[in-house]
Amino acid sequence: MEKALNRNQKLILSSVSRNLNYTASAFLRKLSKESGIPLSTLKLNLKILKEEGLVEYGRVGEPRPIKLTEVGKIVLELLDYRENVNDIGDCEKSVLEEDYRELLSKIRSKIVFEIYQAKMGHLPSSLSSANIIAAIFQVFKPNVTESKNSFILSKGHAAPALYAVMAQHGILDDYELAFLCSPGSRLQGHPDKRFLQEVIVSTGSLGQGLSVGVGIAIGKKLKNVEGKVVVLLGDGELEEGQIWEAAMSASANNLDNLIAIIDRNFYQMNGATEEVKMLEPLSSKWKSFGWDVIEVDGRKIDELVYILREIEKHQKKPTAIIAFTERNGGIEHIDRKAFYYIPTYVEYVRIWREQIG
Amino acid sequence: MEKALNRNQKLILSSVSRNLNYTASAFLRKLSKESGIPLSTLKLNLKILKEEGLVEYGRVGEPRPIKLTEVGKIVLELLDYRENVNDIGDCEKSVLEEDYRELLSKIRSKIVFEIYQAKMGHLPSSLSSANIIAAIFQVFKPNVTESKNSFILSKGHAAPALYAVMAQHGILDDYELAFLCSPGSRLQGHPDKRFLQEVIVSTGSLGQGLSVGVGIAIGKKLKNVEGKVVVLLGDGELEEGQIWEAAMSASANNLDNLIAIIDRNFYQMNGATEEVKMLEPLSSKWKSFGWDVIEVDGRKIDELVYILREIEKHQKKPTAIIAFTERNGGIEHIDRKAFYYIPTYVEYVRIWREQIG
Amino acid sequence: MDSVSVSLREAFGEKLVKIGEKNDKVIVLDADVGASTRSSYFRERFPKRFLNVGISEQDMMGIAAGLAIEGFIPVATGFAMFLLRAWEQIRNTISRDNLNVKIVATHAGLSDYADGSSHQCLEDIALMRILPNMNVLVPSDSVSVRSLLEQIIVLKGPCYMRIGRDYSPKVYTAEEDVIFGKPNILEEGDDVTIVACGIMVHFALETRRILLEDNIRAQVVDLHTIKPLNKDLLRYCERTDKVVTFEEHNVLGGMGSAVCELLSEKGFKIKRFGIMDIFGESSRDYIGLLQKFELDENSLAKRVKSFVEGDSIES
Amino acid sequence: MDSVSVSLREAFGEKLVKIGEKNDKVIVLDADVGASTRSSYFRERFPKRFLNVGISEQDMMGIAAGLAIEGFIPVATGFAMFLLRAWEQIRNTISRDNLNVKIVATHAGLSDYADGSSHQCLEDIALMRILPNMNVLVPSDSVSVRSLLEQIIVLKGPCYMRIGRDYSPKVYTAEEDVIFGKPNILEEGDDVTIVACGIMVHFALETRRILLEDNIRAQVVDLHTIKPLNKDLLRYCERTDKVVTFEEHNVLGGMGSAVCELLSEKGFKIKRFGIMDIFGESSRDYIGLLQKFELDENSLAKRVKSFVEGDSIES
Numbered sequence A, B: 001m002e003k004a005l006n007r008n009q010k011l012i013l014s015s016v017s018r019n020l021n022y023t024a025s026a027f028l029r030k031l032s033k034e035s036g037i038p039l040s041t042l043k044l045n046l047k048i049l050k051e052e053g054l055v056e057y058g059r060v061g062e063p064r065p066i067k068l069t070e071v072g073k074i075v076l077e078l079l080d081y082r083e084n085v086n087d088i089g090d091c092e093k094s095v096l097e098e099d100y101r102e103l104l105s106k107i108r109s110k111i112v113f114e115i116y117q118a119k120m121g122h123l124p125s126s127l128s129s130a131n132i133i134a135a136i137f138q139v140f141k142p143n144v145t146e147s148k149n150s151f152i153l154s155k156g157h158a159a160p161a162l163y164a165v166m167a168q169h170g171i172l173d174d175y176e177l178a179f180l181c182s183p184g185s186r187l188q189g190h191p192d193k194r195f196l197q198e199v200i201v202s203t204g205s206l207g208q209g210l211s212v213g214v215g216i217a218i219g220k221k222l223k224n225v226e227g228k229v230v231v232l233l234g235d236g237e238l239e240e241g242q243i244w245e246a247a248m249s250a251s252a253n254n255l256d257n258l259i260a261i262i263d264r265n266f267y268q269m270n271g272a273t274e275e276v277k278m279l280e281p282l283s284s285k286w287k288s289f290g291w292d293v294i295e296v297d298g299r300k301i302d303e304l305v306y307i308l309r310e311i312e313k314h315q316k317k318p319t320a321i322i323a324f325t326e327r328n329g330g331i332e333h334i335d336r337k338a339f340y341y342i343p344t345y346v347e348y349v350r351i352w353r354e355q356i357g
Numbered sequence C, D: 001m002d003s004v005s006v007s008l009r010e011a012f013g014e015k016l017v018k019i020g021e022k023n024d025k026v027i028v029l030d031a032d033v034g035a036s037t038r039s040s041y042f043r044e045r046f047p048k049r050f051l052n053v054g055i056s057e058q059d060m061m062g063i064a065a066g067l068a069i070e071g072f073i074p075v076a077t078g079f080a081m082f083l084l085r086a087w088e089q090i091r092n093t094i095s096r097d098n099l100n101v102k103i104v105a106t107h108a109g110l111s112d113y114a115d116g117s118s119h120q121c122l123e124d125i126a127l128m129r130i131l132p133n134m135n136v137l138v139p140s141d142s143v144s145v146r147s148l149l150e151q152i153i154v155l156k157g158p159c160y161m162r163i164g165r166d167y168s169p170k171v172y173t174a175e176e177d178v179i180f181g182k183p184n185i186l187e188e189g190d191d192v193t194i195v196a197c198g199i200m201v202h203f204a205l206e207t208r209r210i211l212l213e214d215n216i217r218a219q220v221v222d223l224h225t226i227k228p229l230n231k232d233l234l235r236y237c238e239r240t241d242k243v244v245t246f247e248e249h250n251v252l253g254g255m256g257s258a259v260c261e262l263l264s265e266k267g268f269k270i271k272r273f274g275i276m277d278i279f280g281e282s283s284r285d286y287i288g289l290l291q292k293f294e295l296d297e298n299s300l301a302k303r304v305k306s307f308v309e310g311d312s313i314e315s
């Protein structure tokens, strides 16, 4: 699962959906003739698609018509609308400067898709961060080889949101989103560099990302290179003492290239942050640790994008953005107090419709 | 080394100093006659004193006069002036309400004595805390069985100061102060409960004491018993994230029975706190973590005692006392920037004279 | 034998409530994963004796130490991996002062199959068994969880109990059969001894069944108490020529290593099966993951057979 | 053989400067103990490439990870005991991502004799060797410190190097004789093999001398690289009937345990000598403390003799 769908596989997938009632071999012969692609090539790719559970067909002596599996259909659906927004990398062009609504709908749908497919993964926490991660990628395009900026998802359990945004930016293929938590998949339950290089550092154990961010920021200064380091933290995550060690290190080292964004949704795993440990006055905490603090409505991606662009230009100190969010990402019928939530098929379809209509 | 000097051993020690030029057996016969104590008892005790290096004498076939060793002399010196202040436990009586100068001089001398004897241990850090620990014991008499109050020396490297105060309060015998860091001694390099029960919890690894204090404070509340929990922290120690975890827990649990005292001497092991990690604005930090904060001149024990008594009566929240100190404890020729300092004999005598003159 | 009993964490959560009913000194601590560890059952029943200290594992261990000093019996709960965040605190405070803290770690081994390598704890047996004063337990099914939990609560001193998340094929029927400190011989045999802990005990029994088809008779021992290590194990192992160990843990430093240490003076031939010094990864199902790491009964039977028959292909 | 060479931490501090002169990618991190570890020499020479992060070991490991990601070669230094405060960070960030961080831990074993049990680290070999990707080294004298430090700086991947404070009787004369990953046979012998690491190598050589008086000929192997564990060791051990291990570490989980694991399939008779699963304590001198724990050459010779002669009094 290390690679995304190739061109031939995409072709097969879309053809299958249009050609009903063929056996696999008849289908392949037809497609080969139409496309000019050698039969053996198509055969190989079809086999891969079957192994990965996207298509099903009979076998020798027991012929059945070839068709898409449930997963196959959804992957195709995703591929289709990606075509509409002009494919990988270009996504930005298609997005109007001030209208990110469509972008966000797509990202949210992708998140729901991932989790519905896997029947695991942390939906509310991912929805909570979707806007923020989208804004970060919009402004900084981090972690790819050409980029000077780095992004660390310290609250690693929002991995599905990261993957969705990465897919939106062409770092992942949409098709891979069907394989969250599958063995060997690049989409591990938490961002895992061993499987996905663009994850610059593996996370999943809370409270560690900010220190790594400090190290990268110091590294950039030592090398005398430009670039911002952005770390996304959960609010509950701030209960880890290591965060405050890192906060002190950042100000002691004058890291005016380090940005921490706090996904302030007021809930952690087993309760409200203020009931468990009382984080308020949160902004005073960061200030007393030597940081500049900005509070922002984290549900509004345009605000986030605006603020990030401003910081990019004018940062003087390590800067904490407290982004007020909701753990349902605005999807009303998901309880924003809940940590676990796996949609049923009906809910899945409903959300999907709501989002991409 | 689990026990202090017994009555007989003390007697032997002081007699040796008055009786010169006796062999050991002649000395013992004389003493037995004078005191009425059986010869065998004295013999046994003398042997112990020799094993512990307090006296020396010849052996069969090689007679030498019995005499005190260097250590023996100092132990005796200590024993002597303890007699003057009316022995164990009563020390408080002898201290005028507002005049702790003598008390402190004694404690400081004891600290210097310990470290001079051992040629190891952290003198500056101990001197820095001496006033504070003395004040805590003055007000709360913690850790002994009858006490409802608990004290944790989270900055465990100030153990010599703790031991000195404990000796002052009769929890240790002065005699033991000669055995800091000796194998089997109750006076381990850092407070160690395995060797000294009154240390309620072992320390030495920085940053852990406040959490234990939180646990004890919660325990007292659950049991519905009175009593304060006092934790002494180094300022450098505040760089451990666990401190801030504990700080949050304390306020989240409304621990109005927990007091943290910060020995604010502005130095850590390898530099000035503000150069290494920038702790200021320190009082804002504690406030933003939900604590009441009081700043006090930590060089003035009467101020410390006064503040602690006030807090004992009126505490409403977990309370941090930032006590401004100097790491030489006011002994001018010790450099308060230095972390390591072992006095030479000359310095030792000089300090000793200065203190108890 | 292969009917799945109640989930391990369910057994833990329910038993904890029962213990709480009898013993009001028991205080349960949680680092914000109570719903997952099922310590939340205790919270519902005894809200005043339950404390979610937040996502601060180090602080939790310190608080537990303080409560123990005040005479309570704190049970500090969490995911095995994240409790190890506080290893040094456990070492320098709890274990050094021999404090009466009970640590119960869930989601150990590969049992948290979805979450991947950051959550799959393959090191805790090693980290805990080398601590003086610490008792280390790895119950093999939900019956053992109940039985051993009850026993460690009354024991004086620090304990670490490791359990997986849910999967728990039945090994025992009666709680009385599982006694702290006493390894259990579950099946006799004279060709090879399989020493196992945790759910690997179930796989040991299954492996034995498969090996029988090849006429290899395996003795199966459940080593639920890894520390203190009962020396009877030595005697049991003497009954067979060769010894193998099964654990859901790195093959370095864990239970297998403890067995090697115990038997080392006697010249036994021992082979350890576990995770071969690599990290875990995500999976959508547990058994699939065990298969990937060759810890299912079929892989194990093949591997044991090749060891018993003397051609050690792997090494 | 028993002339004391330059102190271990001195050797480390000085060599670090030399390495820094040749390689400007090397950045040294300290958690406020630089004067004690002697990483301060590097600070004096290259103040811009030295960072005292303060008393925050966890943060230090994270920062080291970040620097490695940016292509530097961070050397994270500190007392062994307190670096373990960051075990989980080392595990989940450095080791999991196979990052090029070099960890050098001083004051290990009993070498910090004055400070007592909170500082005397008897667990680090165990905690580090069970981490995938981690290389674990325990140089036996100051020559080995220099040699191995130089080698691990150029190696790609995470390394943990353990050294004591000062005491360092001479074992080697030439740095070329110590090669990463290659156990060194220092003395031949056919009655028993002594596998040792750290300053215990010196005591192994001294023990051998004493055993010779009883006509027991010991082979002495310096296992300075504990991970990756070189399988040649197996071959070396085959030359003698029995094997003993010497380490300044808990006998559980450490180097001796690694040797047991390696030899376990072959039916060797092995006995481990180290700290018998208890904590350290303060002392005014190092050798006295080693004697107390029966790790001096005389105690060791007696203990090895009794094992070789077959009456295992202790067990």
Ligand SMILES: Cc1ncc(C[n+]2csc(CCOP(=O)(O)OP(=O)(O)O)c2C)c(N)n1
Pocket: A124, A125, A128, A155, A157, A204, A205, A206, A207, A233, A234, A235, A236, A237, A238, A263, A265, A267, A268, A269, A270, A327, C031, C032, C033, C055, C082, C085
């Ligand atoms: C060190 C550590 N402890 C515990 C966990 C388990 N855990 C995963 S998510 C979570 C709650 C996180 O809350 P918050 O940071 O507020 O994130 P949110 O999901 O609300 O965005 C917990 C406790 C973990 N992953 N790492």
Ligand SMILES: Cc1ncc(C[n+]2csc(CCOP(=O)(O)OP(=O)(O)O)c2C)c(N)n1
Pocket: B124, B125, B128, B155, B157, B204, B205, B206, B207, B233, B234, B235, B236, B237, B238, B263, B265, B267, B268, B269, B270, B327, D031, D032, D033, D055, D082, D085
């Ligand atoms: C966890 C831990 N890290 C490092 C040390 C080593 N150490 C002992 S004292 C000290 C400096 C403490 O500074 P501070 O807290 O300011 O105490 P002071 O001596 O100034 O009172 C350090 C780093 C330790 N004991 N524990």
Ligand SMILES: [Mg+2]
Pocket: A234, A235, A236, A263, A264, A265, A266, A267, A268
């Ligand atoms: Mg939250």
Ligand SMILES: [Mg+2]
Pocket: B234, B235, B236, B263, B264, B265, B266, B267, B268
């Ligand atoms: Mg200080």
